[in-house]
Amino acid sequence: MTTTDDLVVTGRAWVFGDDVNTDDMYPGFAMKMSTQEASRFMFDATRPGWPDLVEPGDIVVAGRNFGLGSSRPVAELFTTLGIAALVAEQYNSLFLRNCLNFGLPAVTITDATRFITEGDVVTLEIENGTARVEATGAECTFARFPEFLVEMLRRGGLIRQLEAAGHLRSPAESTA
């Protein structure tokens, strides 16, 4: 289960359905908690206990209209649990931007929930736009990101880019 600098992700898949909303992934009450604590309540309404089963490097797969709802930074909870990438048939655009901006690759495969079965080990080559189910060798392609988004993912997200461009002080500099 690895993520590499060349944006290749190999991980075990968790499969969810259509219309998973942000309030399910990041419940309102969890907004009172640290990111670490809040990550323990992902999918509290529909799949309670799921965070305990996740291993670093896992991949989350969903159906249509993934992430309808709020702007709360769900991606931070996913990365805190060690989720390495998302795959969905279709995203809510705010949720998709939020994920990419926090450095979490989120690719679109139009028949994702048929192509991938829960527990499959899947390899995603983000830059090339190819996906492979390791057990069967089945492959498919997906739309590649525009170059500026690939570059952002390579850097680990928007905040790292802002640091590199001199727009953000490092936290150590700010407290110094």
Place this chain on the structure above:
Amino acid sequence: MPSTLIEKILSRAAGLDSATPGEILTCAVDMTVVIDVQFAMTRLMDVVAVHDPDKVAIVMDHAVPAPTVRDATHGTRARAFAHQHGIERFFDVGKHGIVHQVIAENGLATPGSVVACTDSHTCAAGAFGAAARGLGPAEILQILCTGKTWHRVPPTIRYELVGTKPAHVNGKDLFLAIAAQYGDATDHALEFGGPGLASVPMADRRTIATQGAEVGADFTLFPADALCLDHLRAIDHRLALEPVDADHGATYAAVRRIDLNQVDAMVARPGTVINNAVPVAELEPTPIDQAFIGSCANGQLTDLEEAARVVAGHRVAPGVRLIVTPASQQVYREAVERGYVSTLMDAGAVVTNSTCGACFGYHMGVLAPGEVCVTASTRNFRGRMGSTEASVYMASPATVAASAIAGSIVSSKHVMEGTSA
């Protein structure tokens, strides 16, 4: 090339003559609004320089006055940020309100402008012909630093309104009717227009534009017509305003005709608004425990006026809680001056501080397991307003107020007829 509203605004913001769906443009942002919960992101405090402090506002709304130490700390950071970067448009506790209401009241979104805020209901400013959308906290951080972001030009679905909106029909009813019939609009812009638009007041446009997020639309836009421009001039005569509308002959992904005369009061069942709303009569009489009127969608002065009109001379049913949250301090004060607050309180309603509060199940009006709520707020997701074992129906302020009186979901006509009898 003839343009839809969103094509026109985004291409202008990118310094281009035109743009087509699918193109990714780098757009200058005219107004960026930071809210209290965004200060959970400590990296905001590491910003070296804000690109243009005159194009930034800070609004305290989701959790004010602070219900937790964590939220109080967000306030501390917001005040420090405003001071450090010279942000004059700072709507701190006392001047606060739900961000989209504050944007509307202060003319922070003007026709043809690009507006950015982390919050998902930023699309509310589309009522004023602004290209406004929620972008998430990291991207707002970027815009604060650079003054720019990217937008993918979405294909546009146009709703061509004909006829006249009946007085008892709220923007909520119209939105729920559209969501019930046409479902989601993921990755699209919604555009409203047509001869019936003049009969849709600004408050109803705000409700509809706000709720566009609930069908997954990237933007929800109304043209800046005479009604819109007059409304904005009344707020601030110094605003630089010009009409903005789609071009005749623009290309749409779909054009859907809505006869406003045929729209009636609607209720969404729990879970989602997408393909999930029905006329009120189909759900009568569903017993309720709580009724909520508030949020960026329906906490406006006209919403409180309508609620007061419905409950006047009645009492909230035994065992039912009616919670009314004005969308801003300004709405609250005007509702007091006009007597709406006393009418609501005489009926047994709780009128609360202006905040997002109960809408997102955070710091008041939270639902217990097994409870049923009918709400005029923005979302009816499972668990949104408290327990995952509670049920949340969504309807207009009039229907919510009438349901609080009846103790079950009913049309406001029943209660109003009871008054005159």
